[in-house]
Amino acid sequence: MRDEVWRELVAAARSGQPAWVVAAAGMALPGLRRAATSLGPTRDSADLDAELLTGFLQALRTADLTGPYVCGRLIAAGRRAALRLRDADVRHACVSRNGFWSAPPARPWDHPDLVLVRAVTAGVITAGEAALIGSTRLEQVPLATIAADAGISVAAARQRRHRAERRLAAAIACGDTSPPASVPAR
Template sequence: MSVIERGHLPGVPVSAHRNVPVADLHRFLIAPERTTTELDTAWEVLLERARRDADWQLVALGVAAPRLAQIAARTAGRVYVAVREEIAAAVLGGFAEALLTVTPESGRGLIAHQLLRRAQAAGQKVVDQRKAACKRQPTEAEREEHLPEPGTVGRGASHPDLALARLVARGVITAQEADLIGRHRIEGVTLRRLGAERGWYPMQATRALRAAEHKVARALGYAQPGTARRATVHTAEA
């Protein structure tokens, strides 16, 4: 908006007889009556100008922002809420890179869609990397660190996400259970909110968390039910 308010940017030619002011460009592009030719003409101008001027890069990103937000949210889904910000950053970065490097090809759809596909691929890469980290079989050294003797939990230097990923890799808990534990115990997200995101009844989140923590407690050798929460929190801090 600050770029637009400065008023230094010329309109975008979308046909031989029409220039669209920058402030009206987003409304113009999303209007249902737009033709393929008009859309591609506008994006050709945006690409050309964005590669010469940082202000036009911001304009192009601003125009695409609603679609980028949708892509990030759809890619993250419910399971990957814990890495939503990472996915959103990857989507934005992927689009910004495509804006400066992609050469549009005829026959591959609208220019905007070619750029957005790059953004979606960047976000999906983050998801795939997280899946691989959860499924990867740990090394012998990691197995030893993963299930320490009772009373020694919490002395490691691992990041909480990695500690939970090792639990998933060993089959102690599922990826969904790790996400539930991490978001509630580490990030402080309420069980009410976690349940609402998953479409659960109010007590379902509590029961699911309790069941996941008992699995962790048993794996770590804590026999008393009352130690489940302590074992889980110590593991997440490990």
């Protein structure tokens, strides 16, 4: 019975009406949450969540509906997409010893928005790259949302952000984004 309901829901979602796509994602949300949790602790969970949802939505459009466990197979497709992203990015490698996970380093004393503004002023990154980093890293806007607004793929947005972050990290390490001497440190 459950598979029949899912077959009907997927068929409606494939009809081109966005409300049915949203309904399918909403119905799968408990399973998508479990899948996201199973990916383990990461620094960039928003990216993995976006990739999980993207994989789910792609499977929603293309999956074979004849077999059993329709919803489970859609969620599994999303999980595989998220795992590919996680495993391809070495930054997600967490070190565990005695059951404790390493934590991301504490933020520097300076406000991240000000670091981005100074990086743009210094020509390290563009204003668009600063907005991309700020939106996805600081405001937790999903990368898929930013990519859709820009009319590019999630992979392209991820690559742009990665390149800008590498330049930004190098500039921070060299002191190129330090506050001016006239501004006291907080």
